[in-house]
Amino acid sequence: MRTNTVKEKWARGEMTYGGWLSIPSSFSAEVMAHQGLDWVCIDMQHGLVDYQVALTMLQAIGSTPTIPFVRVPWNEFGIIGKVLDAGAMGVIIPMVNSAEEAKAAVAACRYFPDGSRSFGPTRAAYYAGSDYFRGANQEIACIPMIETGQAVDRLDEILSVPGVDAVYVGPADLSITLGLPPGMNNGEPFESARVKIAKACAAHGVTAGIHANAQLAAKHGEAGYRMVTITSDAGSIAIQAQADLKVAKGTADGTKPVYG
Amino acid sequence: MRTNTVKEKWARGEMTYGGWLSIPSSFSAEVMAHQGLDWVCIDMQHGLVDYQVALTMLQAIGSTPTIPFVRVPWNEFGIIGKVLDAGAMGVIIPMVNSAEEAKAAVAACRYFPDGSRSFGPTRAAYYAGSDYFRGANQEIACIPMIETGQAVDRLDEILSVPGVDAVYVGPADLSITLGLPPGMNNGEPFESARVKIAKACAAHGVTAGIHANAQLAAKHGEAGYRMVTITSDAGSIAIQAQADLKVAKGTADGTKPVYG
Amino acid sequence: MRTNTVKEKWARGEMTYGGWLSIPSSFSAEVMAHQGLDWVCIDMQHGLVDYQVALTMLQAIGSTPTIPFVRVPWNEFGIIGKVLDAGAMGVIIPMVNSAEEAKAAVAACRYFPDGSRSFGPTRAAYYAGSDYFRGANQEIACIPMIETGQAVDRLDEILSVPGVDAVYVGPADLSITLGLPPGMNNGEPFESARVKIAKACAAHGVTAGIHANAQLAAKHGEAGYRMVTITSDAGSIAIQAQADLKVAKGTADGTKPVYG
Amino acid sequence: MRTNTVKEKWARGEMTYGGWLSIPSSFSAEVMAHQGLDWVCIDMQHGLVDYQVALTMLQAIGSTPTIPFVRVPWNEFGIIGKVLDAGAMGVIIPMVNSAEEAKAAVAACRYFPDGSRSFGPTRAAYYAGSDYFRGANQEIACIPMIETGQAVDRLDEILSVPGVDAVYVGPADLSITLGLPPGMNNGEPFESARVKIAKACAAHGVTAGIHANAQLAAKHGEAGYRMVTITSDAGSIAIQAQADLKVAKGTADGTKPVYG
Amino acid sequence: MRTNTVKEKWARGEMTYGGWLSIPSSFSAEVMAHQGLDWVCIDMQHGLVDYQVALTMLQAIGSTPTIPFVRVPWNEFGIIGKVLDAGAMGVIIPMVNSAEEAKAAVAACRYFPDGSRSFGPTRAAYYAGSDYFRGANQEIACIPMIETGQAVDRLDEILSVPGVDAVYVGPADLSITLGLPPGMNNGEPFESARVKIAKACAAHGVTAGIHANAQLAAKHGEAGYRMVTITSDAGSIAIQAQADLKVAKGTADGTKPVYG
Amino acid sequence: MRTNTVKEKWARGEMTYGGWLSIPSSFSAEVMAHQGLDWVCIDMQHGLVDYQVALTMLQAIGSTPTIPFVRVPWNEFGIIGKVLDAGAMGVIIPMVNSAEEAKAAVAACRYFPDGSRSFGPTRAAYYAGSDYFRGANQEIACIPMIETGQAVDRLDEILSVPGVDAVYVGPADLSITLGLPPGMNNGEPFESARVKIAKACAAHGVTAGIHANAQLAAKHGEAGYRMVTITSDAGSIAIQAQADLKVAKGTADGTKPVYG
Numbered sequence A, B, C, D, E, F: 001m002r003t004n005t006v007k008e009k010w011a012r013g014e015m016t017y018g019g020w021l022s023i024p025s026s027f028s029a030e031v032m033a034h035q036g037l038d039w040v041c042i043d044m045q046h047g048l049v050d051y052q053v054a055l056t057m058l059q060a061i062g063s064t065p066t067i068p069f070v071r072v073p074w075n076e077f078g079i080i081g082k083v084l085d086a087g088a089m090g091v092i093i094p095m096v097n098s099a100e101e102a103k104a105a106v107a108a109c110r111y112f113p114d115g116s117r118s119f120g121p122t123r124a125a126y127y128a129g130s131d132y133f134r135g136a137n138q139e140i141a142c143i144p145m146i147e148t149g150q151a152v153d154r155l156d157e158i159l160s161v162p163g164v165d166a167v168y169v170g171p172a173d174l175s176i177t178l179g180l181p182p183g184m185n186n187g188e189p190f191e192s193a194r195v196k197i198a199k200a201c202a203a204h205g206v207t208a209g210i211h212a213n214a215q216l217a218a219k220h221g222e223a224g225y226r227m228v229t230i231t232s233d234a235g236s237i238a239i240q241a242q243a244d245l246k247v248a249k250g251t252a253d254g255t256k257p258v259y260g
Helices: A005-011 A026-033 A051-061 A077-085 A099-109 A124-128 A132-139 A149-153 A155-159 A171-177 A190-204 A214-223 A233-249 B005-011 B026-033 B051-061 B077-085 B099-109 B124-128 B132-139 B149-153 B155-159 B171-177 B190-204 B214-223 B233-249 C005-011 C026-033 C051-061 C077-085 C099-109 C124-128 C132-139 C149-153 C155-159 C171-177 C190-204 C214-223 C233-249 D005-011 D026-033 D051-061 D077-085 D099-109 D124-128 D132-139 D149-153 D155-159 D171-177 D190-204 D214-223 D233-249 E005-011 E026-033 E051-061 E077-085 E099-109 E124-128 E132-139 E149-153 E155-159 E171-177 E190-204 E214-223 E233-249 F005-011 F026-033 F051-061 F077-085 F099-109 F124-128 F132-139 F149-153 F155-159 F171-177 F190-204 F214-223 F233-249
Strands: A016-021 A039-043 A067-071 A090-093 A141-146 A166-169 A207-211 A227-232 B016-021 B039-043 B067-071 B090-093 B141-146 B166-169 B207-211 B227-232 C016-021 C039-043 C067-071 C090-093 C141-146 C166-169 C207-211 C227-232 D016-021 D039-043 D067-071 D090-093 D141-146 D166-169 D207-211 D227-232 E016-021 E039-043 E067-071 E090-093 E141-146 E166-169 E207-211 E227-232 F016-021 F039-043 F067-071 F090-093 F141-146 F166-169 F207-211 F227-232
Touching: A005 A016, A016 A026, A016 A233, A016 B233, A026 A039, A026 A051, A026 A233, A026 B233, A026 F051, A039 A051, A051 A067, A051 A077, A051 F026, A051 F051, A077 A090, A077 A099, A090 A099, A099 A141, A099 A155, A124 A132, A141 A149, A141 A155, A149 A155, A149 A171, A149 A190, A155 A190, A166 A190, A171 A190, A171 A207, A190 A207, A190 A214, A214 A227, A214 B233, A227 A233, A227 B233, A233 B016, A233 B026, A233 B214, A233 B227, A233 B233, B005 B016, B016 B026, B016 B233, B026 B039, B026 B051, B026 B233, B026 C051, B039 B051, B051 B067, B051 B077, B051 C026, B051 C051, B077 B090, B077 B099, B090 B099, B099 B141, B099 B155, B124 B132, B141 B149, B141 B155, B149 B155, B149 B171, B149 B190, B155 B190, B166 B190, B171 B190, B171 B207, B190 B207, B190 B214, B214 B227, B227 B233, C005 C016, C016 C026, C016 C233, C016 D233, C026 C039, C026 C051, C026 C233, C026 D233, C039 C051, C051 C067, C051 C077, C077 C090, C077 C099, C090 C099, C099 C141, C099 C155, C124 C132, C141 C149, C141 C155, C149 C155, C149 C171, C149 C190, C155 C190, C166 C190, C171 C190, C171 C207, C190 C207, C190 C214, C214 C227, C214 D233, C227 C233, C227 D233, C233 D016, C233 D026, C233 D214, C233 D227, C233 D233, D005 D016, D016 D026, D016 D233, D026 D039, D026 D051, D026 D233, D026 E051, D039 D051, D051 D067, D051 D077, D051 E026, D051 E051, D077 D090, D077 D099, D090 D099, D099 D141, D099 D155, D124 D132, D141 D149, D141 D155, D149 D155, D149 D171, D149 D190, D155 D190, D166 D190, D171 D190, D171 D207, D190 D207, D190 D214, D214 D227, D227 D233, E005 E016, E016 E026, E016 E233, E016 F233, E026 E039, E026 E051, E026 E233, E026 F233, E039 E051, E051 E067, E051 E077, E077 E090, E077 E099, E090 E099, E099 E141, E099 E155, E124 E132, E141 E149, E141 E155, E149 E155, E149 E171, E149 E190, E155 E190, E166 E190, E171 E190, E171 E207, E190 E207, E190 E214, E214 E227, E214 F233, E227 E233, E227 F233, E233 F016, E233 F026, E233 F214, E233 F227, E233 F233, F005 F016, F016 F026, F016 F233, F026 F039, F026 F051, F026 F233, F039 F051, F051 F067, F051 F077, F077 F090, F077 F099, F090 F099, F099 F141, F099 F155, F124 F132, F141 F149, F141 F155, F149 F155, F149 F171, F149 F190, F155 F190, F166 F190, F171 F190, F171 F207, F190 F207, F190 F214, F214 F227, F227 F233
Parallel strands: A016 A039, A016 A227, A039 A067, A067 A090, A090 A141, A141 A166, A166 A207, A207 A227, B016 B039, B016 B227, B039 B067, B067 B090, B090 B141, B141 B166, B166 B207, B207 B227, C016 C039, C016 C227, C039 C067, C067 C090, C090 C141, C141 C166, C166 C207, C207 C227, D016 D039, D016 D227, D039 D067, D067 D090, D090 D141, D141 D166, D166 D207, D207 D227, E016 E039, E016 E227, E039 E067, E067 E090, E090 E141, E141 E166, E166 E207, E207 E227, F016 F039, F016 F227, F039 F067, F067 F090, F090 F141, F141 F166, F166 F207, F207 F227
Antiparallel strands: none
């Protein structure tokens, strides 16, 4: 079966950088997958993507060595199975707030006896290999999100669930549930939670991941995070267009051209 | 009928900046249309977009004041009519190399007696107003491309065709047909052609446009161009991801973080 | 943030009329949204619409002042979040039969501390404004359906749940569960339930809504309903085609033309 | 091969009524095809429909006895072949202004030796029968549009082209090219052209068709037209919503309800 | 209402053969539905199909007498209702491991008082008849899957749930949960479970179904199975291409052609 | 740039086998591309495929070493450019009946000075390499179809056009225009034409190709054909289902099982 090179890096304690996909298009996914990132994540929760387009995105990513993850809309057995059968090498599951919810997430990602995933890797067997059944429980990454104050309180029980490969911090929801505005880089009590999660992960042998941007990557790396989102499709279009308008209008350095 | 604010600016000799859409998605189009550009162009020629998705892109752009143009795959009557009926406020037509071809382009964009466009603005009447028939010949922009050495040789005859509002220079094809590699900023003989086109446009009262980027915008503006593409959806994703990877890895300023 | 003009009218006790969208197409949605209705509802339960097309419908509606609601397939956290992030200004939730189910519906619609909606208004922030987080809990309408005898029995507990803005009566299911055939205007015990719901809503300060048609609107208005569906896309095609065939064949007034 | 029941009626001089499909959706097409019309026409010219959705519309119509026609975007060989292979039983071709153009239209609709259509009825053989090749030249309707003053001037040469089964009048374009505003029921010189076309058709044994509405059907029937469009999908949604709003608000009969 | 001819055959104890649809396309579905099978099943669980495409597949199948089933992704109320409203005549529900889960499946398939399905057969009423409400509880097939060791242990309680028309054995998952590799024709303890299920079904008057292939059909028929999948869309493409390559290369019978 | 391994084989005089794709789905394309064929062809002429889906099919094929060709609907500049920009490594062009038409086909496939293809390999540069411009004129296969009696008469002039890499025989159309029923293996005069084409190709150094099946491959190989279609997606589903039904019912070997 295809090796999950991201899990390999995590096993070696190496950093992995990811790109976020909110645009429902196989072409934007293909472009992102060609940029040298370790992984990309198709966001079916807050992204504008549903399964049928996600499938074509997975196919487009499949022509590159970049590892495809999918964030599912919710911790629901059916959709987790569907995206894995379509070729996702990992699943990010929102709002996991208890060991019970983490166990449900793992169960959806693993074949018996490690879980109760139903067998039928209709595309995955083409993408990842005909020996998919033997390798899947090892290669597929199960990545619950830690994004509420409640989840932080229950970190130990969640991280103790066998089969959790990594957790992914959602800074916006974590901030909100801690009484802060949504943000990626809030102060206390967000900052303490951010550090606490990384430490707990280290203690449990679970990889710590976080939704971020390129500027925050080094800070997160220092704290122990090894799965960091640094770029996004829709965000790049907006950021770059704003920057390009400034350059074109000369306002990037204060000089405005006059025409006509 | 909805005013084509881009044509208004052209009439006043003002610069207009555009964003290029190659990703077949209504969401990336919506994001781009919210960035403050004067116009966006859905590229049905080299972009990965066909009519059915272009329609949803036009609908998404329709909630903003940004003016939507469409580059059609070819100078073909049927598709020009279809994109106009779907709400495009202007059409960029590839590879117009003669007055005859320019006349065909104009005919497809204008109702009788200015042309022979067929009437049926099924969506356009919702988007641009129920008085569409009265205003369309005035508000719709017909924009042939000048992108071959042959077209440059025949500039006067092409620019003399009534109904040509602007021309749009395709630097890659123009470079190739002048014996240069495809590029946006080649030297001679590209440079002379670039200047010659702008001057001929000024002489004929036709707006000069060009495919470019933000860095080249000022240079084109000085030459007389008033329709300049400065940003693109797919390009931004690639550029930004590359930049973000450098920032994240610390290679933007030469410092590479070490983890693990 | 964009004002929910329908909630404004409800606050003033004014009637609001809605159009129903069962056809999975951004164009039929755009046509309906241009007719002067207060709101339209994309029906993802019994309509033929799934998320990916619903997104394009929301985008098309977004160019008009008409307020977009979505009826989700089921009281499920994931899909409620997805349609809100895509720009729905209200959600109609089927088969809410208890306070517990109503609380789940509210939780999915509201950010902490009013609920547990996950933050990521990827399109909604473009459509409704960049200050979406501050306004969403106020502007988004949470509208559980009352459509079983059981729900009528538990009206008080359901209407007492904080965050329920309106309830929407499903006459077909309510009729069936009361032992009647599916219908919009059945006699007893449907009639008593219909009146009882409106009165209970008035007592709890919750807006009463109902699936209906234009002919029943006045009757419902008199009973206190302020959210009434009066037209539908697929229904109109069928009704109008039938009527047109009668007119064309002369059978509308008894005169049949004979040709040939 | 499946009998084209519309051509059968035309052969008997009987009227046939049609429904117009501008919405790109297989469901609206299916609804329309169930209303008892003789034929429906998928409009790929001014409708918002491209081939891939048209295919699903043809499939949905295929479960009813209603005969599916397609109006192609232009008199272009490739798309005429594609819609016929997808199962259209007739093709309406825009802007046929000469015998030469009519011959091109016929050639695209007929196999050798009657034309030069390429063989490959990939879906049509399932829909219309495995003996499709033997029957197609007989059953498929080739229907050029007469919609310019020039075409009216050349009626005899156009109607003399073998293989033209019917012509379809486009009143809007015909009006425009005659110097009138676009309309379905203009006065002179539109009226004379309308009558002239029907008479010329009768003289040449070609069926006369016209884009209309239910109210105009009898008038057209009296003039000799036997193919009349009387209803449309998008139009019905708009018309019915307007009517429903009036009924609901009580303004249909002058009585406006007051609530709140 | 349209008669479910598969349920008729089951009532007479007759065998029914099915085709499996994993490709998300209305055309492959239409091709399969024309081959003379009793039923086809659109697989929304392990197939690459989501609702919006499944709708067009149901429409395409609807032009044939073949009965359409849908396997839903999971035992979830919303999606079961959606596929039934779209015209499925039966639903296969994965991983039903208890009477409680079987009751939930039945409830989603049946109108009150037999269940709690919500009324709104928007397409089904066109496909299956306007008297759909009266016939649906009888004609719709509810088919839970038996595919775990746990389910086999609880066969009697599951088969005792009123409204279960058939059960469908998933050999791969059943094998896995019995400690075997995924397979369609494993030895013990799979073989005993396979026989036990058929016998229990016979005892409860429930039809026994199984995922299989043509070669296994006779064996299953002898054991009492009356619902057997014998062919699949994606599988056929792969199998036939492999066979065709062998034939073309002459390796089918050991003779390899040499060219060039 | 990615090497066109099919052209390499042709240069060595080796046989290449192809699979035909008529189903509009990226998944069926992916399945076919994994079967070990030299090339697959997406059929946009008689297949049920339009550009937007063809793009996703090209992306799915792109994860395999199989070379993707596209048959365009017609010899039209716009669509040839679009499929090449989307990553097709070769184009099959229908109904090329003269040197002039062959030159038009070549012009659409080659950059200046070999042709007049417009530059913008938006996806192709990702799929085939960033040096696409330098390699494309060499690697892209231009493959006109020879499928009429007229084309056979003009073989020498067509095969003399520089840039024609191969020709592809359409046996059905060739048969029809020679007065035979459509078929792949007709007698005279089809047989003579078939042999004549292969010989003329050999004389001109052009590869001979033909639409066929596995059974005919050896015969065509002996005649000199080196590009032979041997399998197809939709055909395989139908053939295999028919075969499976016979096996299941025991009629493959004359034994029919009796159940019930």
